[in-house]
Amino acid sequence: MCFECGKTFIYVKHLKQHQRIHNGEKPFKCSHSDKRFSLSENLKTHEKMYSGDKLYTCDQCGKNFTFNSHLKRHMRIHTGETPYKCSYCDKRFSRSENLKAHEMIHTGKKPYTCDQCGKSFTVTNHLKRHIRIHTGEKPYKCSLCDKRFSKSESLKAHERIHTGEKRLSWSKTENTFLNKRSANEFFTCTECEKSFSNKHNLEYHMRIHTGQKPYKCSYCDKRFIQSTKLKAHMWIHTGEKPHTCDQCGRSFTVKSHLNRHMRIHTGEKPYKCSHCDEIQSVRKSEST
Numbered sequence: 426m427c428f429e430c431g432k433t434f435i436y437v438k439h440l441k442q443h444q445r446i447h448n449g450e451k452p453f454k455c456s457h458s459d460k461r462f463s464l465s466e467n468l469k470t471h472e473k474m475y476s477g478d479k480l481y482t483c484d485q486c487g488k489n490f491t492f493n494s495h496l497k498r499h500m501r502i503h504t505g506e507t508p509y510k511c512s513y514c515d516k517r518f519s520r521s522e523n524l525k526a527h528e529m530i531h532t533g534k535k536p537y538t539c540d541q542c543g544k545s546f547t548v549t550n551h552l553k554r555h556i557r558i559h560t561g562e563k564p565y566k567c568s569l570c571d572k573r574f575s576k577s578e579s580l581k582a583h584e585r586i587h588t589g590e591k592r593l594s595w596s597k598t599e600n601t602f603l604n605k606r607s608a609n610e611f612f613t614c615t616e617c618e619k620s621f622s623n624k625h626n627l628e629y630h631m632r633i634h635t636g637q638k639p640y641k642c643s644y645c646d647k648r649f650i651q652s653t654k655l656k657a658h659m660w661i662h663t664g665e666k667p668h669t670c671d672q673c674g675r676s677f678t679v680k681s682h683l684n685r686h687m688r689i690h691t692g693e694k695p696y697k698c699s700h701c702d703e704i705q706s707v708r709k710s711e712s713t
Contacts, residue, residue, distance in 0.1 A: 574618055582613035582620075 426433045427440060429447040434440040442464060445451070451461035453468040462468040470492075481496040482489050485503045490496040498520060501507070507517035509524040513531040518524040526548045529535065535545035537552040541559045546552045554576060557563070563573035565580035569587040574580040612627040613620045616634045621627040629651055632638065638648035640655040644662040649655040657679055660666065666676035668683040672690045677683040688694070 572615075576618055578620070579613050579618040583615055586615070 427443055427447070429444070432443060434443065445463035451463050453462045453465050455461070455468060455471055457472065460471065462471065480489075480491070481493050483496060483499055483503075485500070488499060490499065501519035507519050509518040509521050511517070511524060511527055511531070513528060516527060518527065529547035535547050537546045537549050538544070539546075539552060539555055539559075541556070544555060546555065557575040563575045565574045565577050567573070567580060567583055567587070569584065572583060574583065612624050614627060614630055614634070616631075619630060621630060632650040638650055640649040640652050642648070642655060642658055642662070644659065647658060649658065660678045666678050668677045668680050669675070670677075670683060670686055670690075672687070675686065677686065
């Protein structure tokens with residue numbers, strides 16, 4: 426019997442293996458890396474990754490996998506199976522880790538925190554990707570030119586510029602891949618890797634890099650990247666204040682100024698000081 430948790434075992438060797446959970450002992454070391462394991466069978470499974478053997482093949486698309494469990498998980502792409510259901514809403518997922526990350530949206534839990542800037546994330550992979558902003562690391566290199574990227578999806582989007590390839594989407598009805606833009610297609614800036622859901626937003630964004638400001642004020646020489654920015658600016662000249670508070674009737678030129686004003690009525694204080702517990706209705710930069 427384990428004296429730490431009271432669990433009982435028939436064989437002594439199983440008790441000894443179990444006790445490694447409590448004492449942290451990991452006697453089995455990978456010969457290819459510094460990773461260690463408490464059980465020999467876990468080491469054997471891990472080392473299969475280095476053998477290059479991919480024994481399990483998807484009969485739908487031909488993709489190969491080292492582990493049968495990975496093939497089974499992949500098959501859900503084709504079958505549409507989503508066995509993991511959120512306990513807070515009706516959303517379902519094909520992978521347990523995706524469910525876990527999703528449920529953190531409901532709970533507000535962000536357990537992975539950047540030690541450089543304090544930003545928190547629900548998924549550890551998002552933290553790893555974020556840290557590259559601080560380190561400047563760009564591990565994904567284009568095979569057709571020398572350009573490097575911090576995100577794999579940015580590399581894929583960039584390489585399609587070279588190949589002219591269009592993103593493939595899976596059709597459940599026709600059981601085949603279609604050469605059509607999928608619902609979650611993204612448009613990526615090749616200068617800074619920022620992604621957008623539609624082409625027009627990317628075109629607007631690119632003006633930040635090119636310096637292009639096609640929208641000129643008819644009252645002064647000021648120019649703008651977006652027509653909406655010009656429209657808001659023109660109200661300064663005309664005196665128009667289209668955004669009105671429904672609580673006190675005060676009007677504002679800019680919608681964000683109305684939103685900030687509304688906190689007087691609601692009492693909302695969304696900004697917390699990073700050095701103490703004080704909370705404010707406006708950012709320090711907004712109050713100066």
